[in-house]
Amino acid sequence: MSNKNLHKGVNTICTHVGQVKDEQFGGSVSPIYPGTSYEYIDKDIDRYPRYSSTPNQEFLSKKIAALEGTEDAMIFGSGMAAISTSLLAFLNSGDHIILQNDIYGGTRNLVEAQFNRYGIEYSFTKGLEVEHFEEKIKKNTKAIYIETPSNPLLKIVDIKKVADLSKNHELISFIDNTFATPLIQKPHSLGIDIILQSATKYFGGHSDICAGAIAATSKHREIIWNLSKNIGGSLSDYTAWLLERSMKTLSVRFFTQQKNAVELANYLKDCQSIDKIYYPGLSSHPGHDIAKEQMDGFGAVISFELNKKIDPKKFLKSLKMINPSMSFAGVESTMLSPAETSHYLLTPEDRLSQGITDNLIRFSVGIEDVPDVVDDFEQALNNCR
Numbered sequence: 001m002s003n004k005n006l007h008k009g010v011n012t013i014c015t016h017v018g019q020v021k022d023e024q025f026g027g028s029v030s031p032i033y034p035g036t037s038y039e040y041i042d043k044d045i046d047r048y049p050r051y052s053s054t055p056n057q058e059f060l061s062k063k064i065a066a067l068e069g070t071e072d073a074m075i076f077g078s079g080m081a082a083i084s085t086s087l088l089a090f091l092n093s094g095d096h097i098i099l100q101n102d103i104y105g106g107t108r109n110l111v112e113a114q115f116n117r118y119g120i121e122y123s124f125t126k127g128l129e130v131e132h133f134e135e136k137i138k139k140n141t142k143a144i145y146i147e148t149p150s151n152p153l154l155k156i157v158d159i160k161k162v163a164d165l166s167k168n169h170e171l172i173s174f175i176d177n178t179f180a181t182p183l184i185q186k187p188h189s190l191g192i193d194i195i196l197q198s199a200t201k202y203f204g205g206h207s208d209i210c211a212g213a214i215a216a217t218s219k220h221r222e223i224i225w226n227l228s229k230n231i232g233g234s235l236s237d238y239t240a241w242l243l244e245r246s247m248k249t250l251s252v253r254f255f256t257q258q259k260n261a262v263e264l265a266n267y268l269k270d271c272q273s274i275d276k277i278y279y280p281g282l283s284s285h286p287g288h289d290i291a292k293e294q295m296d297g298f299g300a301v302i303s304f305e306l307n308k309k310i311d312p313k314k315f316l317k318s319l320k321m322i323n324p325s326m327s328f329a330g331v332e333s334t335m336l337s338p339a340e341t342s343h344y345l346l347t348p349e350d351r352l353s354q355g356i357t358d359n360l361i362r363f364s365v366g367i368e369d370v371p372d373v374v375d376d377f378e379q380a381l382n383n384c385r
């Protein structure tokens with residue numbers, strides 16, 4: 001884009017970068033190009049949906065690269081398509097990867113269920129410190145994978161330390177940046193190679209899009225792209241168009257959600273029916289200092305532990321506005337019990353080892369007026385104050 005330098009702030013990038021120009025009618029929004037067949041004579045781009053090179057796919061990637069501050073980006077049909085394709089693009093049979101212990105369940109399942117079949121070795125760390133990653137390095141270690149803040153306890157890993165460790169040992173570093181988004185966390189500037197996003201979450205933001213993205217240097221992007229053409233997890237142009245439209249309001253939505261989350265975390269921390277609260281913005285959170293250093297905010301997800309006297313199922317059912325539902329990051333507030341949903345397949349002991357009790361609730365804060373959300377808590381918990 002010739003006027004790229006004009007687009008610096010994240011709000012401006014969200015609104016303007018990555019727009020497909022409507023040359024024919026001068027419309028203010030991107031046209032949709034759903035074609036699967038494009039002229040090829042004398043063209044230097046081979047445009048095809050599975051190659052992620054149609055106009056809508058290509059331009060949406062520019063918006064994501066601009067937000068993450070990377071040379072390049074690429075979109076996928078889901079967050080897991082982005083994650084699996086990226087990992088398999090760099091890992092060969094005989095290679096070893098080190099992963100943070102508490103990562104997204106789907107990613108953990110991909111590693112545990114599939115990697116043995118490809119002869120890829122893996123280790124999960126014991127904890128969150130850089131030493132916990134370092135102690136797992138072996139001769140055949142090729143990559144390190146982190147997710148910060150993590151799901152559901154919003155644990156924080158020092159990104160720069162892990163990036164430096166990776167560089168010193170010539171490893172490829174990956175981060176799942178879904179919880180923070182590039183609006184408040186730019187891991188590439190801290191030295192991480194491959195940034196992964198489930199665009200199903202904040203990028204889409206309306207609980208109606210399934211998509212994924214990677215951001216990286218052009219060199220790394222090409223390695224991932226080469227495998228993606230074989231695997232075929234591309235995003236349809238209709239959804240690419242809708243995602244680009246949705247991302248115009250990403251910053252407005254996310255910053256409102258985050259502002260509400262700060263207010264609600266402060267309300268919930270004094271609530272008598274709540275025993276423990278996890279929000280990186282609270283000084284009581286173990287990762288608060290690192291989060292303050294490496295993030296420009298603390299995100300919009302809060303987890304909390306209900307008092308043992310309260311039945312979590314009953315609590316979720318008694319909510320009138322907040323929806324007990326899977327997934328997160330939509331404009332509407334939602335809640336779930338990780339023990340009943342995302343971490344159901346783990347044994348209670350494994351759950352407890354990660355700090356996940358039966359009374360833990362993950363709360364994705366929406367854009368509603370905070371007093372209305374508080375009212376819902378008050379009626380469900382019989383006087384939280």
Ligand SMILES: *Cc1c(COP(=O)(O)O)cnc(C)c1O
Nearest residue numbers: 078079080104176178198200211
């Ligand atoms: C949802 C999620 C994913 C997977 O994304 P899909 O779009 O569902 O495939 C990966 N990482 C994190 C942190 C997520 O929340």
